[in-house]
Amino acid sequence: MLDKLYKLAINAQKLDSDKLLQQFLAPTQLQYDILQLNKDQLYYKGIAADGRSFGDYAPYTLEYKRKIAPKIGRDTRTDNITLKDTGAFYDSFKLENERDQIVISADTEKPNGDLMSFGKILGLTDESKNELVDWIKEPLQQAVIEALQQ
Numbered sequence: 001m002l003d004k005l006y007k008l009a010i011n012a013q014k015l016d017s018d019k020l021l022q023q024f025l026a027p028t029q030l031q032y033d034i035l036q037l038n039k040d041q042l043y044y045k046g047i048a049a050d051g052r053s054f055g056d057y058a059p060y061t062l063e064y065k066r067k068i069a070p071k072i073g074r075d076t077r078t079d080n081i082t083l084k085d086t087g088a089f090y091d092s093f094k095l096e097n098e099r100d101q102i103v104i105s106a107d108t109e110k111p112n113g114d115l116m117s118f119g120k121i122l123g124l125t126d127e128s129k130n131e132l133v134d135w136i137k138e139p140l141q142q143a144v145i146e147a148l149q150q
Contacts, residue, residue: 011148020147022097024140031095033135037128038104039090042121046080049123054081083115 075084092107104122108115
């Protein structure tokens with residue numbers, strides 16, 4: 001019994017939480033899901049990472065999105081500002097795992113200006129972060145248990 005506890009204690013000392021988290025966040029599907037959370041909060045909610053709304057489209061833009069955009073294959077959502085017209089911005093999203101954070105980047109420079117003028121558009125809201133924690137909490141706990149039992 002004491003041998004097992006001693007081994008568990010040794011493994012706990014060796015546990016590198018940063019390395020474990022990096023390995024856990026490495027799978028492509030999880031990275032895709034994290035990026036999708038950011039895209040969804042932009043597209044479906046029209047909000048920045050701080051939860052601030054982008055507001056509503058101007059009347060001219062609403063008219064364009066209703067009449068012209070469908071004919072030329074552009075985005076037609078008008079419920080909220082989506083920052084999506086051609087889809088190039090959304091397609092440029094990338095995720096980088098750094099030692100103590102996850103960094104979402106994208107090409108925000110567009111012909112009419114920088115999309116960052118809308119605020120901190122790259123990053124997760126608290127609601128999206130909580131959703132991510134819900135997704136990974138149990139599998140991450142299992143990974144820690146397995147690392148302790150090695």
